[in-house]
């Protein structure tokens with residue numbers, strides 16, 4: 068058979084249900100021949116974002132796969148792969164390549180060379196017979212160790228060549244690595260001794276599905292829990308020990324507890340320095356438990372480190388901590404949860420005028436608050452976008468079930484949220500999948516509403532249209548005043564309708580909830596929906612420094 072068909076057979080063996088792609092790449096045609104649903108997007112970036120969400124919302128059980136053509140397709144895909152790399156998402160990227168005789172000659176774009184720094188594994192297949200081995204290596208890398216994109220470039224002439232039908236392929240294994248037991252007991256000692264510990268959970272908890280173990284450890288230690296944006300929803304945010312998630316904007320209770328912590332225990336997180344994560348206060352004792360030792364002592368010095376899968380690490384710690392506590396809790400829970408509840412009530416009271424504002428243009432906070440109280444939160448998967456929408460929604464959206472919030476922002480590509488919501492809907496069709504974004508964000512990837520309509524991927528898109536790049540107002544004062552440089556415009560409800568979706572423009576506060584209900588009903592009928600809320604250029608965020 069042809070190499071392209073062999074690759075499709077391998078994808079099938081690896082459990083790939085759909086191949087997201089953009090022509091021309093012979094693997095797309097071969098996948099369709101092998102009964103793998105092919106989903107064609109309107110630009111490579113969105114397709115990669117969709118593949119990304121497939122991996123995220125399944126904890127990597129299903130690996131998102133994307134195929135594109137050599138040259139322009141590969142070049143245009145760069146952003147999507149870089150975003151997945153930045154946020155550590157395991158996807159398989161299958162670019163075509165120039166024919167072998169041209170592949171290393173400028174100016175031809177060579178994916179093997181150019182994607183090295185945004186993948187954990189990149190290979191170019193130069194011999195037809197090497198295709199199964201290359202795919203085995205790629206899937207082994209993507210299913211093990213730190214989640215990150217892998218890439219296999221297939222020159223177009225290779226894809227057309229034959230390999231024996233009898234080629235062998237066994238799906239790549241998956242394994243977990245656990246921490247050194249000596250480190251575990253040292254860390255347990257420190258955790259038990261801490262007076263005001265805070266647990267900081269990252270997305271490693273999602274990939275390890277270690278939600279129950281995290282909760283058990285928190286309850287055992289009577290310690291409050293926060294998460295990174297990527298880890299949001301790893302701990303129920305309505306739990307009395309929850310401080311809500313970190314991000315650029317955060318809750319008052321999180322700020323208070325971090326400031327007063329004597330120990331911060333990071334599990335499944337990178338502690339990477341970022342504008343879009345909570346900054347750990349200086350001088351705190353840090354314990355860092357994560358899968359990839361390259362994150363240790365990188366941005367923060369850690370007192371102790373534990374290398375391993377989050378589930379294995381938490382299970383080992385649970386046993387050691389239980390041993391030390393001997394069934395006698397320290398009796399801190401009542402005090403800690405009361406302190407959290409008091410601060411949370413104060414914080415929400417302070418924000419309530421914004422969350423329930425009756426003004427028009429609408430307060431974006433009111434839109435978020437009404438959305439939160441209209442959808443079935445436990446059965447919704449929501450994601451933000453770059454810009455103000457992220458910082459408006461992330462502290463106030465109370466996630467109650469694992470993987471119900473796709474948080475991101477190690478890099479912050481405007482327009483990422485649409486593909487994430489679409490990929491989430493593909494992987495979890497019974498969930499309401501929502502993206503919350505601004506009018507600059509829709510400018511990047513909005514055309515893929517046509518993909519949502521054509522492919523029947525009924526997401527609910529919540530747009531905050533303030534006719535502005537509001538988050539830039541502070542840093543573009545002169546350009547705005549002289550040249551209106553932060554102004555943008557559009558009628559996005561009409562735009563969505565023109566592409567075959569349901570679209571509504573909402574201007575009045577009383578109309579918010581009815582419109583959301585109509586939108587949800589439309590998604591149930593299989594129609595993607597865009598609700599365009601006309602909002603104020605809000606510049607207030609729940610920030611503390």
Ligand SMILES: Cc1ncc(C[n+]2csc(CCOP(=O)(O)OP(=O)(O)O)c2C)c(N)n1
Pocket residue numbers: 453454455456479480481504505506507508509531533535536537538539
């Ligand atoms: C691809 C890309 N380019 C530039 C930026 C920088 N950036 C972040 S937010 C933003 C404007 C956001 O405007 P909008 O989506 O309308 O949200 P608003 O702040 O107005 O609510 C810009 C330019 C980015 N995040 N991504």
Ligand SMILES: [Mg+2]
Pocket residue numbers: 505506507531532533534535536537
């Ligand atoms: Mg805007």
